[in-house]
Structures are given as structure tokens and as C-alpha cells.
Amino acid sequence: MKIGFIGLGIMGRPMALNLLKGGHQVSVWARRAESMQPLLDAGASGAASPAEVARGQELVISMVADAPDVAEVMRGVASAGTAGLVAVDMSTIAPAAAKAIHAELAAAGVDFVDAPVSGGEVGAIAGTLSIMAGGSDAAFARAEPAFACMGKNIVHVGGPGAGQVTKAANQIVTGMGVLAVAEAMAFASKNGVDRAKVREALLGGFAYSKILENHGQRMLDRNFKPGFKSWMHEKDLNIVMQTAHELGLCLPGSAATAQMFNAMVGSGLGEEDSIAVLKLLESLSGQA
Amino acid sequence: MKIGFIGLGIMGRPMALNLLKGGHQVSVWARRAESMQPLLDAGASGAASPAEVARGQELVISMVADAPDVAEVMRGVASAGTAGLVAVDMSTIAPAAAKAIHAELAAAGVDFVDAPVSGGEVGAIAGTLSIMAGGSDAAFARAEPAFACMGKNIVHVGGPGAGQVTKAANQIVTGMGVLAVAEAMAFASKNGVDRAKVREALLGGFAYSKILENHGQRMLDRNFKPGFKSWMHEKDLNIVMQTAHELGLCLPGSAATAQMFNAMVGSGLGEEDSIAVLKLLESLSGQA
Numbered sequence: 001m002k003i004g005f006i007g008l009g010i011m012g013r014p015m016a017l018n019l020l021k022g023g024h025q026v027s028v029w030a031r032r033a034e035s036m037q038p039l040l041d042a043g044a045s046g047a048a049s050p051a052e053v054a055r056g057q058e059l060v061i062s063m064v065a066d067a068p069d070v071a072e073v074m075r076g077v078a079s080a081g082t083a084g085l086v087a088v089d090m091s092t093i094a095p096a097a098a099k100a101i102h103a104e105l106a107a108a109g110v111d112f113v114d115a116p117v118s119g120g121e122v123g124a125i126a127g128t129l130s131i132m133a134g135g136s137d138a139a140f141a142r143a144e145p146a147f148a149c150m151g152k153n154i155v156h157v158g159g160p161g162a163g164q165v166t167k168a169a170n171q172i173v174t175g176m177g178v179l180a181v182a183e184a185m186a187f188a189s190k191n192g193v194d195r196a197k198v199r200e201a202l203l204g205g206f207a208y209s210k211i212l213e214n215h216g217q218r219m220l221d222r223n224f225k226p227g228f229k230s231w232m233h234e235k236d237l238n239i240v241m242q243t244a245h246e247l248g249l250c251l252p253g254s255a256a257t258a259q260m261f262n263a264m265v266g267s268g269l270g271e272e273d274s275i276a277v278l279k280l281l282e283s284l285s286g287q288a
Numbered sequence: 289m290k291i292g293f294i295g296l297g298i299m300g301r302p303m304a305l306n307l308l309k310g311g312h313q314v315s316v317w318a319r320r321a322e323s324m325q326p327l328l329d330a331g332a333s334g335a336a337s338p339a340e341v342a343r344g345q346e347l348v349i350s351m352v353a354d355a356p357d358v359a360e361v362m363r364g365v366a367s368a369g370t371a372g373l374v375a376v377d378m379s380t381i382a383p384a385a386a387k388a389i390h391a392e393l394a395a396a397g398v399d400f401v402d403a404p405v406s407g408g409e410v411g412a413i414a415g416t417l418s419i420m421a422g423g424s425d426a427a428f429a430r431a432e433p434a435f436a437c438m439g440k441n442i443v444h445v446g447g448p449g450a451g452q453v454t455k456a457a458n459q460i461v462t463g464m465g466v467l468a469v470a471e472a473m474a475f476a477s478k479n480g481v482d483r484a485k486v487r488e489a490l491l492g493g494f495a496y497s498k499i500l501e502n503h504g505q506r507m508l509d510r511n512f513k514p515g516f517k518s519w520m521h522e523k524d525l526n527i528v529m530q531t532a533h534e535l536g537l538c539l540p541g542s543a544a545t546a547q548m549f550n551a552m553v554g555s556g557l558g559e560e561d562s563i564a565v566l567k568l569l570e571s572l573s574g575q576a
Contacts, residue, residue, distance in 0.1 A: 095479055118493045118494065118495075119493060119494075130489065130492050130493035132489045134481075152492075153489070153492030153493060155485060155488055155489035155492075157481060157482065157485045157486060157489055158480075158481050158482055158485065161479070161481075162479075162481045162482075162485075165475070165476055165479040165481045165486070166476070166481065166485075166486050166489050166490070168475060169472035169473075169475050169476050169486050169490065170472075170489070170490050170493065170495050172468055172471050172472045172475060173468045173469060173472050173490060173495040173497075173500065174494055174495050176464050176465075176467070176468035176471075176541060177464075177465065177468060177495070177497065179464070179540075179541040180460060180461045180464035180465060180468075180541055180542075181461060183460050183464070183539045183541055183542050184457035184458075184460045184461050185457075186537065186539070187453070187456060187457050187460060187528070187531070187532070187537065187539065188453055188454070188457050190535050190537045191383055191449070191450075191453040191531070191535070192446075193422075193445060193446050193449075193450045193453040193454065194445065194446055194450075197443060197445045197446065197450075197454075198445060198453070198454050198457050200443055201418065201420045201441070201443035201445055201454050201458070202454070202457065202458050202461060204418050204440075204441030204443075205406045205407060205418040205441060205458065205498075206406065206407075206462055206498050206499060206502070207406075207458050207461040207462050207465070207498075208497065208498045209461075209465065209496065209497030209498070209499070209500075210493075210494050210495075210496045210497070211494060211497070212461065212497075214494070240475070243475070243479070244475070247478050247479070247573070248573055248574065249474065249475065249478045249573045250569060250572040250573050251471045251474070251475065251569075252467075252544040252545075252547065252548055253464060253467040253468055253471055253541060253544050253545060253548070254468075254471050255544065256540040256541050256543065256544040257540075257541060259540065260540055260541070281538060281539075284538040285535070285536055285537045285538050286536065
């Protein structure tokens with residue numbers, strides 16, 4: 001398939017490389033020209049703008065930082081006037097922003113899919129991302145062969161915005177999950193009990209989670225290297241809280257968790273993995 | 289082994305029956321005499337008091353409601369004057385209360401083990417409880433053949449109180465886990481997205497937990513039958529918060545979760561399963 005790809009950062013670069021490996025014809029654009037070089041070396045062609053990267057394509061994919069960036073590059077994509085184009089954004093942005101972009105592109109004849117991912121840089125490189133997609137059946141069908149090169153757990157959740165809603169739900173469960181394991185560990189050691197034994201006991205019962213198993217082990221190893229940076233989880237939980245505000249939705253566990261991630265950014269832990277919330281809890285109770 | 293068993297409620301009755309099935313000689317006592325009948329029918333002998341049930345035994349086990357009950361029956365057990373007796377309490381009480389009982393029994397020559405369980409009535413009947421034990425190596429070794437009849441994931445976590453600390457850590461992770469999945473589901477449907485599809489998408493990634501899989505499915509089925517009653521989870525989270533208070537420990541996620549379980553008891557959901565926290569979230573945001 002002829003695919004345009006916009007945004008070649010930590011996530012976008014390996015995702016675009018996996019499209020090339022999958023045999024697709026890929027044209028790329030990135031704000032910083034030097035980001036394009038590894039893709040050009042691997043056989044992609046380069047474009048001078050979002051409009052140019054979208055010209056004559058079947059599919060355009062963006063992986064950028066935030067909602068204003070998505071809106072801006074997608075305006076460029078729409079201006080290319082490519083008939084029957086499907087545009088997919090795989091960044092994590094607010095559901096409301098995704099719906100607004102969908103409406104704007106629909107008016108320009110472009111069918112838009114919001115398809116955020118989870119799995120991080122490791123999953124992007126391995127092509128094992130979870131992909132949560134919202135949009136029309138026809139647009140999802142067009143994007144599916146590209147998704148198959150980048151991910152393995154690919155779910156078409158619903159209409160416009162449904163992918164971002166699912167990603168936000170994912171960040172609720174993983175954010176609270178990381179905080180829960182960190183609180184359990186801080187509780188154990190403040191009581192003088194071996195954290196490793198507590199984790200072992202909990203893994204065998206209903207407390208089992210991938211987070212207890214993997215992130216819990218990294219907490220024991222005090223390996224706070226990202227993985228998934230705290231400031232990015234903070235940004236995602238801010239999307240959750242803004243959406244809850246707009247809808248009149250009461251989410252007390254997410255709110256407490258969002259506050260802790262705010263405090264991580266505020267106390268200089270933003271560049272560390274989200275499991276560094278354990279260090280914050282320790283510093284708040286004399287265990288640091 | 290000659291075992292005395294105190295407390296024959298929903299949990300204690302099947303646990304004592306499993307000791308009999310395991311070939312142990314079991315003597316029982318319960319506050320309400322009629323609770324003893326099923327055990328007598330199954331081959332246990334009956335006693336008239338905690339002191340009598342402890343006389344001449346190698347091991348005494350209690351499974352009662354709360355810390356004052358444990359302290360009271362264990363005082364009776366100690367008064368029996370059985371040389372070399374090991375006493376095990378499998379109720380869920382505060383770590384500080386378990387340590388105090390340990391010290392009191394040690395002074396009377398009884399070696400005490402705190403060994404709370406998780407797995408609920410289903411696990412008690414099937415003999416598949418998780419057992420988290422705190423106490424001396426010698427006392428744990430004495431109790432181990434009895435534990436093997438009642439559970440499958442049996443961990444000797446540490447010294448006196450370590451079992452209750454581990455159980456409290458378990459209730460932090462499971463309580464926040466249930467609230468996280470409920471908030472994710474309330475978020476999805478308030479945004480007009482299919483909860484079942486969201487759960488499916490999340491199960492394939494780092495959000496995976498036994499709670500998302502099992503309790504999440506029961507939320508979709510709106511099956512709020514306990515399982516594990518809300519008021520019991522509220523009681524356990526109260527132990528967590530009291531212990532945090534005593535130690536100067538900051539647990540914001542547990543605190544938010546404890547408040548929600550308080551609200552469940554206050555709003556008449558105490559007898560329903562802890563997953564009914566979903567109903568509370570729905571009622572707070574116009575989804576009821």
C-alpha cells in the first residue's frame with residue numbers, strides 16, 4: 001500500500017520502519033529534517049510538508065506529540081486533496097479533540113481514524129503494540145494491513161473518538177495499577193516486611209496483574225529507567241480528568257492518581273518511569 | 289495431627305472440613321452451638337470453650353470476625369496450659385493487633401502465627417486459599433501440614449504481623465484494582481463506547497489483571513452477587529488507613545478507594561460484591 005507517515009520520534013520512527021519491512025511504499029515527513037534520514041536510508045521517500053506526504057497516498061498516518069500538532073498536520077493532509085484518502089492518527093490525545101478532527105476532515109472528504117497505541121518504544125520496535133481504533137468500518141479496513149505491521153492486539157472499538165476513549169481507560173487502569181503496587185510496597189516496608197515476599201504472595205491470587213509482575217519486579221530492582229515516562233502518564237491522566245470534567249463524571253481513584261503524577265512532574269521525577277511514584281511515596285513517609 | 293478449630297462461619301466451616309478430609313483429628317468450638325453440628329456430623333469432636341478446644345492439641349486455629357474476638361478466644365487458648373502449643377489465627381485483623389496477641393501468647397508459652405487468607409468462600413471450599421503467614425520458623429513448620437489442606441499458594445512472609453501486613457497489601461492492590469476497572473467502565477460508557485470492547489482491548493496489554501478479566505466480566509454481566517462483600521473490603525481498607533495513620537504513611541490511592549467503600553456501606557451497597565462500586569460511580573454521574 002502507498003502510505004504517508006508523519007512524525008518520526010521515539011515511537012514514529014520504529015513504526016514507520018515496520019511499515020517498510022512489511023513491504024509498503026512509505027513516504028515520510030517530520031518537522032526536523034534530520035529525523036527523516038534513518039527512514040530515507042531504509043528506503044522511504046521524503047516529503048517537504050504534510051500536504052506533500054499525503055498526495056496520491058491510500059493512507060496517511062501521524063504519530064506526533066499533542067492535539068494541536070495532530071490538528072495542524074491533518075489540516076495539511078486534507079489540503080492535499082487526495083480523493084478517497086484515509087488518515088489515521090496514532091498519538092494519544094483527548095477524545096473530544098479526536099472527534100473534532102474527524103468532523104473537520106470529513107468535511108474535506110478525508111475519513112479519519114483515531115488509533116492510539118500502548119506498549120511503548122519496546123512494542124513499537126517489536127511491532128507488538130496494542131492498537132485501539134475508532135472510526136468507520138471502511139476506514140478501519142483500509143488501515144488494518146498497516147496496523148498488522150505495527151501491532152498485535154488490534155481492536156476496532158467503535159466510531160470516531162472510541163480509540164482515544166479506550167486509550168484513556170487503559171491509562172486509568174495502568175496508572176491506578178502502578179500506584180496500587182507502589183502503595184502496597186511502601187506499606188510493606190514501612191511495616192518492616194520484605195517487599196519481594198509480599199509480591200510473591202500476591203502474585204498467586206486475585207491481586208495478580210502484569211503490572212505487579214513486571215513493574216513490581218522493576219520496583220524491587222529500583223530500575224526507574226523509562227519505559228514510559230512519568231510526564232507522559234501525567235499528560236494522559238490530564239486528558240482523563242478534563243474529559244471527566246466535561247462529562248460530569250466522578251473518578252476519585254483516577255483523580256488521586258493524577259495528583260500523584262502531577263507531583264512527580266513537580267518534584268523532578270518527570271523523566272523517570274511512572275513506577276518512580278514509589279520514590280515519591282517513600283519520600284512522603286520518611287523511607288527515602 | 290491433633291488440631292483445635294475455633295470459628296465455624298462461612299470461611300471457618302469449609303476450612304475445618306478440609307482439615308478432616310486431610311486426615312487430621314479435629315476438635316471444634318464455635319460461639320453458636322448449632323454451627324458445630326456439620327463438623328460433628330463429619331467426624332469432629334466438640335468442645336465447650338476455647339480453653340477446652342486447645343487442651344492436649346498440637347495446633348489451634350481460629351477464624352473469627354475481628355481483632356477483639358481473636359484476642360478473646362486466644363486468651364482462652366492460652367489458659368489451657370498446653371505445653372508447646374502453636375496457635376494460628378487466619379482472620380483478617382490489623383498488623384498491630386496481631387503483634388500484640390503474639391506478645392501476649394508468647395508470655396504464656398504459646399507460639400502464635402498470623403495467617404490471613406484470600407480467595408473467599410469459593411477458595412475455602414475448594415481448599416485453594418492463598419495463605420500469608422507471619423511468625424517463627426518452628427511455628428510455621430508446625431502449621432504447614434494444616435495449611436496444605438486449606439490452601440495452595442502458601443507463603444511464610446516473615447515474623448509476627450507479616451501475614452497481616454501482606455493481607456493488607458493484598459487488599460490495597462485488589463481494592464484499587466476493582467475501583468480502576470469500574471472507573472474505566474464508567475468512563476467508557478459515559479463517552480458512549482462499548483465497555484465489552486474496551487475490556488477486550490485492555491486485556492491484551494499491560495492493563496491485564498485477574499480483576500479486569502474476572503471482576504470486569506462480572507461488571508459487564510451486572511452480576512453483583514458476592515463473592516466478597518463490600519463491607520468486608522471496607523473493613524480491610526480501614527485497617528490499611530489506621531495502620532497508615534499509626535506509621536505516618538501517605539497512601540492517596542488507598543485513601544480514595546477506602547472512601548468509596550465507605551460510601552458503598554453508607555448508600556446501602558454493603559452486602560453486595562465489592563464490584564458494585566461500579567453502581568456507585570454510575571449513580572454519581574447520571575448513568576444509574
